[in-house]
Amino acid sequence: MSSEKIYLDYNATTPIDSRVLEVMAKVAQENFGNPSSSHCFGRPAAEIVKKARLQVATVLNAEPEEICFTAGGTESDNLALKGVVLPYLLQGRKPHLIISAVEHPAVAESCHYLESLGALITTLPVAEDGTITPAQVVAAINDDTVMVSLMFANNETGVLFPVAEIAELTKYRGILLHTDAVQAFGKVEIDVKTLGVDLLSISGHKVYAPKGVGALWIRPGVELEPLFHGGGQERALRSGTENLTGMAGLGLASEILIAGMADEGLRIKTLRDRLESQLGMALDQQLVFHGHRQHRVPNTISLSVPYVDGESLLAHLDLEDIAVSAGSACSSGEHQGSPVLRAMGITPELAQGSLRISLGRWTTMAEVDTFVEKFTAIVHRLWAISPLYR
Ligand code: PLP
Numbered sequence: 001m002s003s004e005k006i007y008l009d010y011n012a013t014t015p016i017d018s019r020v021l022e023v024m025a026k027v028a029q030e031n032f033g034n035p036s037s038s039h040c041f042g043r044p045a046a047e048i049v050k051k052a053r054l055q056v057a058t059v060l061n062a063e064p065e066e067i068c069f070t071a072g073g074t075e076s077d078n079l080a081l082k083g084v085v086l087p088y089l090l091q092g093r094k095p096h097l098i099i100s101a102v103e104h105p106a107v108a109e110s111c112h113y114l115e116s117l118g119a120l121i122t123t124l125p126v127a128e129d130g131t132i133t134p135a136q137v138v139a140a141i142n143d144d145t146v147m148v149s150l151m152f153a154n155n156e157t158g159v160l161f162p163v164a165e166i167a168e169l170t171k172y173r174g175i176l177l178h179t180d181a182v183q184a185f186g187k188v189e190i191d192v193k194t195l196g197v198d199l200l201s202i203s204g205h206k207v208y209a210p211k212g213v214g215a216l217w218i219r220p221g222v223e224l225e226p227l228f229h230g231g232g233q234e235r236a237l238r239s240g241t242e243n244l245t246g247m248a249g250l251g252l253a254s255e256i257l258i259a260g261m262a263d264e265g266l267r268i269k270t271l272r273d274r275l276e277s278q279l280g281m282a283l284d285q286q287l288v289f290h291g292h293r294q295h296r297v298p299n300t301i302s303l304s305v306p307y308v309d310g311e312s313l314l315a316h317l318d319l320e321d322i323a324v325s326a327g328s329a330c331s332s333g334e335h336q337g338s339p340v341l342r343a344m345g346i347t348p349e350l351a352q353g354s355l356r357i358s359l360g361r362w363t364t365m366a367e368v369d370t371f372v373e374k375f376t377a378i379v380h381r382l383w384a385i386s387p388l389y390r
Contacts, residue, residue, distance in 0.1 A: 158300025167196030
């Protein structure tokens, strides 16, 4: 990354770690074999897949055979939801699912699709701090509920849902629980042996691995209808010749995560807290911070600047070579403000002036301080021309 540019949009995507890139290049150059081939080119390729599966499983305290590689978080979410629900629909039944109002479109849109095929969906509202309670889940469960899908950490606010507590309830009722852990993987510890969920999605490009690779962790015994049919790779759950370089990249990226999780989490949290408090002081406490203050991942800040439009703030920051995001990257084409913040009951005016700042592996204290300085100057300039600001 260029040293003058400041990247504070790690929740949108992360640069590939150079160690990961090196392994991927080596695999691409030296291992073009098909892992399904039994000859001397195929066998080393199969070994690469095996190693990557173990590396990913280790971060989750899972067994390697429980990992199904996919083409990213979106595919993992689709496989989890459609994989569970389609068999019920094929039998002519009307399965009921529970999700939250702040799920990523990969979950929400999969549910809309399933709804069009006859499934019934309950969407739980979130509180103003972006949280939900296990009691809300209990109240929504009925005799037809087959699945609950709730994200581990929100992509925009970083808020953590009480997934372990909810898992106790779903397990008791014999209902499957899926969690989209794309924004939590590598940021907080996840141990599937104690967490209690049944399915868990992750994505490579949020953890310094390439785009287009991810995984779904599947608890043994959970049956899924595959989305792709073909050569039977990934235990016939995801046919298609393996993305060898991507898997090797995600594997090493996972190994790197374990090595640095505790220290790196603390380092990023310290920078995040510094950024928040300096911004608050510099702008006379006029910013509105969104999301639960404690129950959140260490790298994410969601805030609104009153009387300022988020898109123009973003454009001014961009002119200074600073990258943050207005709402989530996936929904930034919309102009009514972030859907996640609107679901939290934030007024449209405030939601429109919202920004997501997300820190990562290469964020430095100098960058944080430069950001605060430039951001403050821009906000003062925008306030000066805002007819609403007094
Ligand atoms: N789920 C969450 C919470 C995300 O933040 C994202 C990406 O932004 C996805 C799923 C989709 O992952 P991918 O981009 O790998 O398809």
